[in-house]
Amino acid sequence: MSNADPAPRTTVQAPRVAHVDPAIGIGEPAPRLSFRVTDAPAGWRQVGYEVEVTGPDRAAHRSGRLDSADCVLVPWSAPPLRPRERCEVRVRVWGADADEPTPFSDPTTVEAGLDADDWQAEFVSGDWAVDPTVEQPPPLLRHEFDVTGEVTRARVYATALGVYELELNGARVGDQILAPGWTSYHHRLRYQTYDVTGLLRPGRNAVGGWLAEGWYAGRLGFHGGHRTVYGSRIGLLAQLEIEYADGRRQLVATDGSWRAATGPLTASGLLDGEHHDARREPTGWSSPGFAADGWTPVRVLPRPASALVAPTGPPVRCVQDVPVAEVVDATGGRIILDFGQNLVGRLRITVTGPAGQTVRLRHAEVLQDGELFVRALRGAKATDSYTLRGGGVETWEPRFTFHGFRYAEVTGWPGEFDPAAVVARVHHTDMVRTGTFECSDPLVNRLHDNVVWSMRGNFLDIPTDCPQRDERLGWTGDIQVFAPTAAFLYDCAGMLSSWLVDLAAEQLPDGTVPYFVPRIPAPRWEPPQPTAVWGDAAVLTPWTLYERYGDRDVLARQYASAKAFVDLVDQRAGADHLWDSGYQLGDWLDPTAPPDDPEDAKADRYLVATAYFARSTGVLARMAEVLGRHADAQRYAALAAAVTEAFQRRYVLPSGLLDNDAQTSYALALRFGLVPAGGPRRAAARRLAELVEEAGWRIATGFAGTPAICDALADNGEVETAYRLLLSTDCPSWLYPVTTGATTIWERWDSLLPDGTVNPGQMTSFNHYALGAVADWLHRTVAGLAPAEPGYRRLLVRPRPGGGLRHARAALLTPYGPAAVGWRLADGELAVEVTVPAGATARVELPGAAPTEVGSGAHRFTVPWSEAA
Numbered sequence: 113m114s115n116a117d118p119a120p121r122t123t124v125q126a127p128r129v130a131h132v133d134p135a136i137g138i139g140e141p142a143p144r145l146s147f148r149v150t151d152a153p154a155g156w157r158q159v160g161y162e163v164e165v166t167g168p169d170r171a172a173h174r175s176g177r178l179d180s181a182d183c184v185l186v187p188w189s190a191p192p193l194r195p196r197e198r199c200e201v202r203v204r205v206w207g208a209d210a211d212e213p214t215p216f217s218d219p220t221t222v223e224a225g226l227d228a229d230d231w232q233a234e235f236v237s238g239d240w241a242v243d244p245t246v247e248q249p250p251p252l253l254r255h256e257f258d259v260t261g262e263v264t265r266a267r268v269y270a271t272a273l274g275v276y277e278l279e280l281n282g283a284r285v286g287d288q289i290l291a292p293g294w295t296s297y298h299h300r301l302r303y304q305t306y307d308v309t310g311l312l313r314p315g316r317n318a319v320g321g322w323l324a325e326g327w328y329a330g331r332l333g334f335h336g337g338h339r340t341v342y343g344s345r346i347g348l349l350a351q352l353e354i355e356y357a358d359g360r361r362q363l364v365a366t367d368g369s370w371r372a373a374t375g376p377l378t379a380s381g382l383l384d385g386e387h388h389d390a391r392r393e394p395t396g397w398s399s400p401g402f403a404a405d406g407w408t409p410v411r412v413l414p415r416p417a418s419a420l421v422a423p424t425g426p427p428v429r430c431v432q433d434v435p436v437a438e439v440v441d442a443t444g445g446r447i448i449l450d451f452g453q454n455l456v457g458r459l460r461i462t463v464t465g466p467a468g469q470t471v472r473l474r475h476a477e478v479l480q481d482g483e484l485f486v487r488a489l490r491g492a493k494a495t496d497s498y499t500l501r502g503g504g505v506e507t508w509e510p511r512f513t514f515h516g517f518r519y520a521e522v523t524g525w526p527g528e529f530d531p532a533a534v535v536a537r538v539h540h541t542d543m544v545r546t547g548t549f550e551c552s553d554p555l556v557n558r559l560h561d562n563v564v565w566s567m568r569g570n571f572l573d574i575p576t577d578c579p580q581r582d583e584r585l586g587w588t589g590d591i592q593v594f595a596p597t598a599a600f601l602y603d604c605a606g607m608l609s610s611w612l613v614d615l616a617a618e619q620l621p622d623g624t625v626p627y628f629v630p631r632i633p634a635p636r637w638e639p640p641q642p643t644a645v646w647g648d649a650a651v652l653t654p655w656t657l658y659e660r661y662g663d664r665d666v667l668a669r670q671y672a673s674a675k676a677f678v679d680l681v682d683q684r685a686g687a688d689h690l691w692d693s694g695y696q697l698g699d700w701l702d703p704t705a706p707p708d709d710p711e712d713a714k715a716d717r718y719l720v721a722t723a724y725f726a727r728s729t730g731v732l733a734r735m736a737e738v739l740g741r742h743a744d745a746q747r748y749a750a751l752a753a754a755v756t757e758a759f760q761r762r763y764v765l766p767s768g769l770l771d772n773d774a775q776t777s778y779a780l781a782l783r784f785g786l787v788p789a790g791g792p793r794r795a796a797a798r799r800l801a802e803l804v805e806e807a808g809w810r811i812a813t814g815f816a817g818t819p820a821i822c823d824a825l826a827d828n829g830e831v832e833t834a835y836r837l838l839l840s841t842d843c844p845s846w847l848y849p850v851t852t853g854a855t856t857i858w859e860r861w862d863s864l865l866p867d868g869t870v871n872p873g874q875m876t877s878f879n880h881y882a883l884g885a886v887a888d889w890l891h892r893t894v895a896g897l898a899p900a901e902p903g904y905r906r907l908l909v910r911p912r913p914g915g916g917l918r919h920a921r922a923a924l925l926t927p928y929g930p931a932a933v934g935w936r937l938a939d940g941e942l943a944v945e946v947t948v949p950a951g952a953t954a955r956v957e958l959p960g961a962a963p964t965e966v967g968s969g970a971h972r973f974t975v976p977w978s979e980a981a
Contacts, residue, residue, distance in 0.1 A: 122152045122210075122950075124217040127163075127203045130185075131425055131606030133544075137225040137269065137305020139422030141192035144185040144665070147203045147217065148929045152950040154969030158183060160206035164216060165190035167199035177206065177213075183951055184662045184903050184927040193224040196267070196353070225305055225422040226269055226351075233365035235273060235347035237323070238372040239411035244344040248329070250512070252375040253321040253348055253410060256400055257364045259312050262357040266312055268319075269353070271303035271420065273413070274346030275326030275512050279398035280311040280319050288427040289539050290512065293573040294327040295610070296630040297342040299617040301418045302610075303349070304427070312354065319364065320398030321348045324380040324512035327630075331383055334582045336491060338633045347413040371407040373397075377511070383582050384493040386510035390501035391467060425541065425606025428573050430457065432538040436531040440519070441482060447522040447529055448484070454518040454856040454879055456569035456579040457539040458496065460509035465526030467502025472524050475517035477580055477878040480870055484521050488876045491582035500526070514539055516569055516580030516879050518855065540568045543602035544925070549890050551920035553839065556890070558850045563884035566857040567598055570881050574611055574630070578859065578877040585628035586611060589646035589700070593819045594881050595653045596888040599660035600924060609666050612654060616673035623680030625650045625673075641695045642680055644721035645816050650677040651728040655735060662903020662927055667735050675744070678732050681725050682751060689751075689758035691725045692718040699776040699814035701883075703844035703861040707873030713814055715776035719763050720816050723780040726755040759786045768792025768799075775803050776817025782824035797828030804833055809840045811861060819885035826893055826912060834893075835915025838886070846886055857884035895922030896944075897933040900955055904931060907954035909946050911935045913977070928952045942977040945970070 127147040129135035135143070145163065149156070160179045163186075166172045175189035183205070193199065200219035207214075238251035268285060270278060271292045278285035285306050292302040323346050324330075331337040352364040376393035380386040396402045437452030459473050475494040476484035486494070494515045498508045522534065549560050570576045575591040575598070576584045591598070591608070598604050611629065618631045625647035626640040654670040657663055685691045698717030705712045733748035759781070763770050768787055770777050778800035781787050787796045803812070804825070813821050825834035841847045844861030852864055859880035863871050870876060892898035896911025904926035911920065911933060921934035929949030936943050948954045950968045957963045961975045 122156065122207060122214050123150050124148070124203050124205055124214050125150060126218040126220045127201055129201070129220060129222045131603070131609065132423065133426070135220065135222040136307060137223060137267070137422055139225055139424070141194070141224060142188035143193075143222065144187060145201065145203070146184045146186070146927060147205075148183070149205060149214075149950040150929070152207070152968060155967035156950050157181065157208040157967070158205050158951050159208050160213075161186070162204050162213065163189050164202045165199050167197060169197060170199070181951065184905075185665070193222070195224055195227045195230050198223040223305075225303070226420075228420065231351065231420060232363060233349050233351040234367050235349045235413040235415065236366045236368070236370050236372070236410040237345050237347040237413055238374070239408055242345055244340045247379050247381060248325065248346070249374045250322065250324040250377040250380050251372045252397060253323065253366070253370055253372050254318060254397060254402070254404065254407070255364065255366075255370045256316060256318045259314055259317055259354065260356075260362075261360065263309060263312050263354055264357050265355040266307070266309045267353050268306040268308050268350060269303055270306070270348070270350040271301055272323060272328075272346065272348050273297075273343055273416065274328045275324050276348055277322040277511060278306070278319065278350065279321070280308055281313060281317055282396065282399040283311055285311065287429055289430060290326065290428050290514070290573065293428065294630060296614040296617050297328060297416070297418055299418055299614070300421045301416065302423050303420050304423065308352070316400035318398055318400040318402065319350070319352060321350060322375070322377075322511060323348055324377065326382065326512060330381045332632050333585070333634050334490060335635050337383065337582055341632050343416070345413060368410065368412050370410045371404050372410045373404070373407040380510070380512045382513055382584070383491070385496040385515070386513045387497045388508060388510070389499040390506060390508070391499060393501070423606075424610045425604075426543060427541070428539055429542040430537045430539055431542060434536040434538060436534055439531055440479070442529065445523060447525060448479070448482075449520045449522065449531070449534060451518055451520070451536045452855070453565065454516070454569070455536060455538050455565065456514055456516050456572060456879070457537045458510045458514055459520060460507065460535045460537050461498065462505060462507045462533045463498070463500065463526065464505050465500050465502070467500055469526045470497050470499045470524050471522065472497045474521040475515040476519050477517055478864065478870065479519055484519055485870055488870060488878070489581045490874065492580065494580065509537060514572065514579065516578065538568065539572065541571045541573055541604075541607050543571065543604050543607065545601070546603050546925040547600040547891065547922065549887070549895055549920070549922045551894060552918040555841070555847045555850050556838070559846055560887055560890060562850065562854060562856050563597065563881065563887040564601055565855060566879050566881040566884055567594075567601055569856065569879050571598070571602070571604060571607065575608065577882075578880050580879060581877060585632070586630060587628045587646070588615065588625055588649035589627075589697070589815055590880070590882045592645060592649035592652050593815055593885045595656040596660070597885050599656055600888065600891050605657055605661045605663060608653065608657060609663070612666065612670050615650060616670060619650065619673055619676060623676035625677055642677075642684060643695065643697055644691065644724040645700070646697065647677050647681075648724050648728045650674050651731050651735075655731045658738070658902055659899055660903070662905065664738060668739055671735060671739060671741075674732055674735060678729050678748065681728075685722070685725060685755070689755045690718070690762055691721040696721050699774075699816040701860055702776070702814040703812060705814070707871055710873075710875065713776065714774035714812065715817060716772040716774075719770075719772050719777050720780060722755065722759050722762070723784050723786060726752055726759055726786060727784045729755055756786055760788065764788070764792065766792070768795035770796065773799075773803070775800065775807070775812040775821060776814065778803065779813060779817045779821040779824040782828055783820035793828060797825065797830050800824060801830040801833040804837050808842060809836045810842050811837060811840070811844050811846065815882050818883050819888070822886060822889040822893070826889075831912050831914045835917075839915050846883070854878070857881055891922045895920045895933055896935065897922040897924060897931060903927045905952055907931055907948060907952060908957070909933050909944070909954050910957040911944060912959070913937060913942060926952070937977055940977060941974045944973045946973070
């Protein structure tokens with residue numbers, strides 16, 4: 113009789129609802145479901161599934177067995193959810209060799225939000241004069257009401273023209289930061305749903321709201337910025353719905369009966385910081401029984417035309433606390449703190465001192481000559497202050513601002529300073545971390561860490577360019593080049609899908625894509641013009657989300673936007689199919705560009721534009737094919753071929769060399785398949801390798817060429833050149849910043865010059881993710897983990913060791929489950945370990961070996977390896 117443990121039984125995890133977790137207050141009446149299988153035997157394949165939906169207000173619904181291998185974003189099979197309806201969803205599956213299904217999964221709760229007609233609340237604000245040219249005082253709002261029975265469920269649906277926080281009976285509602293976030297407010301405004309059942313009490317209750325200008329009315333943008341981009345008066349919209357055990361329903365909503373007063377926030381802006389006078393905060397103002405003497409009736413505001421929509425991704429939250437790493441200086445009445453990591457968020461202080469004492473906090477990314485270097489902040493003051501109430505220990509953190517910083521200067525600290533009294537709190541969209549990478553080179557590992565930290569700092573509700581200076585905008589070109597890396601590192605599908613909706617909404621009628629989304633007034637950048645790399649975000653970013661998450665719906669939703677941009681470029685290019693006129697940013701921030709002219713690149717800007725025209729047109733054809741738009745697919749495939757031919761005619765010599773001898777020109781031409789195969793392509797790759805060698809193995813690409821250059825080399829026989837480029841530590845290079853102690857990716861290759869001074873350009877950020885797009889190559893090529901089919905339903909395992917690395921590994925939580933590829937060189941062998949999730953397969957391509965297909969499970973391969981390979 114065997115004492116071996118029985119084989120684990122195949123199980124299904126609780127399903128996920130669309131890209132939202134937890135699924136409360138969702139906006140889709142028929143949300144798509146995804147589910148992962150665990151403990152499945154090697155080679156397991158799904159052949160069917162069944163969905164069960166139950167709820168207190170509906171009969172249990174079972175889909176019956178659906179013969180399908182799909183488990184990612186499958187259609188809702190039950191009757192649509194009604195507003196506010198709450199259900200539980202379970203799933204079970206059938207494997208190929210099993211007569212019986214798995215047990216049903218644990219349930220996932222899904223609850224619908226409100227329809228447009230369900231809103232009875234009104235936007236309310238303080239009823240006092242507002243000068244739109246200066247920052248308005250953030251108001252407090254409050255209201256009292258009675259709870260008259262046993263509460264079974266209570267929800268608050270809320271949003272703001274501005275940013276807000278709610279309190280109920282003195283307790284914070286939720287943990288979201290800077291809600292409702294930044295959307296194109298002219299078109300849509302997100303609302304949030306909160307479960308407040310546990311915060312209500314029998315009898316008298318009170319609800320209160322904090323308000324600030326945020327993105328809606330506060331100062332945005334550079335060159336002095338613009339105020340009141342969306343409106344001059346901020347307001348709160350809140351609707352509390354209470355359900356009682358006896359079936360009664362009660363509505364408590366913002367209306368003219370609420371009261372308002374100015375509070376302890378004397379100023380609060382995203383760029384300049386927040387100032388809080390604790391002496392002005394009325395004790396107990398959000399609790400019942402507060403004597404609201406001096407509080408005035410609110411002003412009811414007109415309802416904006418924008419649609420109220422539920423979020424499709426996670427909110428911004430505090431995700432980590434970072435302690436002080438070093439007290440750099442504590443002389444002259446100031447304390448300079450180093451947190452050891454360039455990050456995004458704000459400080460929390462714990463302080464004791466006399467009433468009226470003010471502690472000021474200034475923030476910066478770098479020090480120069482022992483002082484905070486604030487020139488790079490341009491017009492952003494990035495300064496917070498707290499005036500003590502007095503009488504005991506006080507803990508404070510700003511509510512409605514954020515900063516990009518590694519260093520902070522503290523002045524006005526009462527008494528002896530303890531570094532433990534200040535903590536940096538990291539804030540970003542609370543995405544699930546999905547991908548990791550490590551290798552035998554510690555500098556490359558730190559480079560990858562820097563990429564992760566730059567993504568964290570710039571994925572704060574929208575994908576921004578930088579988090580510190582007077583900008584912080586959703587630049588389309590930056591995310592277009594970085595999206596493949598982002599989609600590996602974090603589950604950003606919901607966040608980026610939401611942002612793409614705004615991109616389409618902000619697109620001009622002729623198809624022009626703004627330089628940044630949401631669009632705001634900005635000197636030089638208004639009105640936007642059709643521009644390659646940036647405008648291509650309309651096509652290439654949805655395609656990236658489809659490739660990485662298997663989300664066909666994002667293609668359907670964005671197709672008209674993508675088509676409009678390609679059609680516009682086609683019109684601009686004309687009969688010769690060359691996009692060789694109009695304004696172009698080209699290879700932005702080529703390292704040879706002068707500090708005051710980031711457009712002055714070696715690559716021909718019109719070569720860059722035409723290359724991207726070919727790329728986006730070809731991708732649009734593939735989008736059309738996926739969506740069943742076969743006539744469009746044929747049309748755009750033919751157009752892509754014509755643009756490719758035009759590119760070759762204009763830029764490619766018969767030898768394969770280009771008439772524009774720049775790293776980026778060759779990188780794009782090779783990566784986008786624009787050089788004829790065979791001898792010409794080999795010659796182009798050899799010339800690109802020569803250009804890298806002539807540059808001393810240093811990078812010579814900007815935003816356009818950087819994501820393409822390593823692939824262009826490695827895919828065309830120049831793997832070792834790609835590694836020498838990656839591993840260079842001379843300026844400019846990816847590893848040069850690492851050798852200087854950088855903890856995030858810089859905007860410029862030389863944001864910090866070799867002599868230790870900051871680049872003299874007025875546009876110098878130390879936290880910009882665009883040049884970190886190389887991490888996608890680390891994942892796909894160095895480690896060897898890439899998608900061969902959308903959503904990683906089929907993996908491409910193709911590691912390419914080189915550069916003296918001895919091992920590398922990438923792991924990814926795919927939509928199907930955990931996948932990983934790790935390799936190690938030892939004793940003349942390349943040993944590769946592969947993990948394929950249940951329901952997926954992999955194509956394994958190893959050096960010197962025939963490709964092989966494997967199913968789910970753990971696999972190990974070895975092939976001979978020579979260092980000369």
